[in-house]
Amino acid sequence: MASVAVFSFPDPDAWLDRLTADLWTRLDENRKARRPFHVALSGGTTPIPLYRYWAKLDLPWETIDWWIGDERWVPVTDPRSNEGMIRGSLGVGPGDRFRLRSWHGSEDPSEAARLYDRALREALGDPPVFDLVLLGVGEDGHTASLFPGSPALEEREAYAVANPAPGGSPLRLTLTYPCLDTARSVWFLVAGRSKEKIVERLVASDARLPAARIQAGDQRLYWSQNG
Incomplete structure (x- = not known):
């Protein structure tokens, strides 16, 4: 099991500041390596x-490709849609410079997932290598749409x-471990x-939690305790 470093913050502002500073560090590393920045949201x-905060920043939007770690199979206009939320929070600032890869490439969910898989391979290689993946953790330990069982x-x-x-x-579309692990x-x-x-179970690498089964080498948990 890979270890997870925990960064705990007393309030949301400190949480935002640290995440933003670490994002700039990652972006600078990619700039020096002269490669585009691929991030799954x-x-x-x-x-x-966080997305609303980032939307106001002068990020190098032209060098960033934004993907979505998982999606509910609902229209983008549905309040439950991750894409709709992301476009309405992060995408409002950069406007046309915001490049987001939608899951909705087909009216059939299985075909839509297959097309996303193909896009990942074409843009990020085989296996695809994201520069950064942002994930949540549910009360049941799920992450992205990788649910227990x-x-x-x-x-x-x-x-x-x-x-x-x-x-x-609703049915979900999700990235899988072979993608997240790299x-x-x-x-x-x-x-x-x-x-x-x-959080305690994730840090203890409790394999019963889907979130704890990711094998990526650099894993961090940013916890806003009073968020």
């Missing part, structure tokens, strides 16, 4: 303040698949003291 509500946990070849969600929720950096974004136990 997390959905949910936790990263919304779901078929995608055992995927070893495809980098993007359709995967059922528990409780009758990322240069994986950052878990966590907010609130209610996540304390799941």
